[in-house]
Amino acid sequence: NAGVTQTPKFQVLKTGQSMTLQCAQDMNHEYMSWYRQDPGMGLRLIHYSVGAGITDQGEVPNGYNVSRSTTEDFPLRLLSAAPSQTSVYFCASRPAAGGPYEQFFGPGTRLTVL
Amino acid sequence: KNQVEQSPQSLIILEGKNCTLQCNYTVSPFSNLRWYKQDTGRGPVSLTIMTFSENTKSNGRYTATLDADTKQSSLHITASQLSDSASYICVVSGRGGSQGNLIFGKGTKLSVKP
Numbered sequence: 001n002a003g004v005t006q007t008p009k010f011q012v013l014k015t016g017q018s019m020t021l022q023c024a025q026d027m028n029h030e031y032m033s034w035y036r037q038d039p040g041m042g043l044r045l046i047h048y049s050v051g052a053g054i055t056d057q058g059e060v061p062n063g064y065n066v067s068r069s070t071t072e073d074f075p076l077r078l079l080s081a082a083p084s085q086t087s088v089y090f091c092a093s094r095p096a097a098g099g100p101y102e103q104f105f106g107p108g109t110r111l112t113v114l
Numbered sequence: 115k116n117q118v119e120q121s122p123q124s125l126i127i128l129e130g131k132n133c134t135l136q137c138n139y140t141v142s143p144f145s146n147l148r149w150y151k152q153d154t155g156r157g158p159v160s161l162t163i164m165t166f167s168e169n170t171k172s173n174g175r176y177t178a179t180l181d182a183d184t185k186q187s188s189l190h191i192t193a194s195q196l197s198d199s200a201s202y203i204c205v206v207s208g209r210g211g212s213q214g215n216l217i218f219g220k221g222t223k224l225s226v227k228p
Contacts, residue, residue, distance in 0.1 A: 004157075042118070042203070042218030043158075058215070090157050100146040100165050100207075103216070105157030 002026050006091050006106035013081040013113050021076040021109050023091030029104075031097045032074040033058070034066065036087040037108075043090065049074055050097050081113045116141040118206050118219035126225045131194055135222045137187040137204035145209040149178050149189050152201045152221070161189070161202075191224075199226045 007022045025032065033048035045058030049068040063085060065077040074093075078085060088110050094103040118139045127133050139147070146165045150158035162171045162178040164187070170179045175192045191198055201221040208217070 040220065042220045044218075045215055048215070092157075098145070098209075100163045102160045102163060103148075105159070107157050108155075 004091055004093055004104050004106035006089075006109050008109060009107065010110050011112070013078070013111065015081060015083060015113060017081050019078050019081070021078075021089055021091075021111075023074045023076065023106060024072050025074075025091075025093040025104070026072065027093060027095075027104070028071060029093035029095050030071070031095065031101075032068065032091065032093045034064070034074070034076045035090045035092065036060065037090060038087050046076065046089075048097075078111075083113050085111065086113045087111060116206075116208060116217050118204055118217050120202075120204050120219040120222050122222060123220070124223040124225070126227060127194055129194060129196060129226055129228050133191050133194060133224065135189045135191075135202050135204075135224070137189070137219060139185050139187070139204070139206045139217075141185075141206040141208045141217055143209040144182060144185075145207040147178075147180055147187050148205040148207070148216070149176070149187075150203040150205060152203060154200070158203055194226045196226050196228060199224060 004025045030051045034046040035043040037043050044060050047066040049055045055066050090108050091106040094101040121136045148163045149161040152158040164180045177190045180187045201223050203221045204219040205216045
């Protein structure tokens with residue numbers, strides 16, 4: 001099992017550009033989520049999905065879109081990048097939303113917006 | 115407001131020594147509490163998950179305790195090694211709702227020196 005994979009590892013964008021951060025998991029998990037991690041702050045939830053075709057907003061969804069067409073993939077789209085979106089982004093998955101299930105994180109994408 | 119507070123913010127210890135990290139939370143109703151280890155430049159990795167009925171849980175040299183009455187948890191590291199240098203993140207999940215969102219503390223940065 002590869003677990004949770006993310007691409008790219010690093011990305012530099014100019015203000016106003018758009019891009020998609022890819023996330024995939026091979027554990028057949030229903031629940032997937034995207035977080036951003038900024039210095040001095042805990043991980044903050046951007047968007048999440050409880051199954052294919054179902055997505056919802058987290059704590060900081062503005063400027064981001066997601067879709068979940070398959071169980072395996074959960075891409076995060078930046079519509080028009082802004083310097084405030086400079087951050088490290090983590091994708092995560094676990095078997096289901098509720099309950100004490102272990103949550104697995106990807107290796108992260110470090111994004112810089114100039 | 116649901117919050118997770120960790121102390122200390124950072125800690126430096128000598129190799130071979132023990133240490134204890136603290137976590138206080140205000141999340142209610144409570145479902146489970148997790149401790150994660152995050153190495154620099156990597157995604158968080160789960161150490162322990164504890165539910166309401168569990169007071170203590172071990173994972174090798176890591177032992178987590180939970181007091182659900184006082185809403186406090188601790189992570190004790192025994193006989194520290196250089197590889198224990200990392201950030202340790204306390205995460206609390208509330209009960210109810212469809213998303214099972216996790217609330218993250220800001221982490222304690224541990225440095226183990228030779």
